[in-house]
Amino acid sequence: MPTQTAPRSQRYAPPEVRRQQLIEATLDALAQKGVSGTTMAEVTRRAGLSMGIVSLHFQSKDNLLTATLRSLAEEIRDAWAHSHKDSTLSPAKRLSSVVAASFDASTSSPTKMRAWFAFFGEARYRQIYRDMVTDFDEERIDAIETLCAQIIHEGGYKDICPKTLAATVECLCDGLWLSMILYPDWMTPAVAKCRVMDVLARHFPMHFQLSGAQTGAGTQAEGAT
Template sequence: MTGKRQQAREKNRLTLIEAVLDSVAEKGISETSVSEIIQRAGLSRGMIHLHFGGKDNLLNEAVKHSSEEYYQGLYALLNAAGDTGQERIEMIVRGDLSEEVLNRRNVSIWYAFRGEARNRAAIAAYSDTRDAKLRNMVHDAFSRIAQEAGAAEAADIARDATHGTLAMLEGMWTDYLLHPDIFDREESVRVVFRFLSALFPKHFGVNGAIANGRSKRVDG
């Protein structure tokens, strides 16, 4: 396959995936028909079978693509963050609640796919609240913080901090889904760090970077 043909193939593939995601965001999965997809993509019906073998595989690739985009953005933020566990947690929290990540399109896509996760393993693999990739990333940072704090039960505290932080972030996403017009991003960030200040007062409390305003902002 020539370079131009390969580029055209990848372009058509991505166009179909984006058409699916746009439709899911606006209409939900049940209304995302083949006709809806090809109308949005401006491509023929046969293109779906050529590139994906059918609508189900296209949906699977769409949720995978959405997940990969999330992590690409997260990795970019972490590359810009400092090396300490505290700086990495700050960037993850602020990034996850930023307008770039938490917006009407993304939250609609996320919860639409979550609704299908129980019956479709391929979708569940990319829409799990216990996603190992994110959980390990957060847990690693909290483990470093707990050790720096000299916590007697560092392993247990890191585990609980990970579980609690991810649960709060998901709760904020749900709150945004239900009340997008009155959702307060800064208040949400503050709530998460107030919880963390109880566990790690030296890192997130009155003497930490949060209170002193040295945190990096990523939401403009």
């Protein structure tokens, strides 16, 4: 297929626009072709730009993929961190918002989820994935643990370890993302969020309500306080 010619306004876009355009083209390529099939030539073809442009901004495939992975991680972090820092919200509302960010349409589209798992499944890039994503994951787990501890204190809950529960929520979210890729007809983002919220509701019944998602017909659970 011949390389598409970008519109004049697109060809003369600012550097940050060009970078984002190339990252979006990389996401599309990763989702359809995996890491090994995502070449500089493939990305430029999808972006409708020249090889010189992608080389100017990223120099190499490794740099391009690393920038794409960082963009994905920062997008999710920004999605949950905003609500987490809102002191006007109760701990339950903030925890609900942190969970919701994992299943928001802007961060959990099929293309982005497939791109995540493309990185994770490629042995060559797995260490880059771990090195970059670990800090983001630990920050989110720490935030969830802190909120769980606050809810435990508020509700006087007994025999609940906030650290263990935070790790459970994190692992559950990762597993649900995989289910959303494999079974998109029934594991939708809304149902996936409900699954996590139901776990929280069983631990914190005074703060969250069961959604009914275990039957596949529930609505999204919200913090009650």
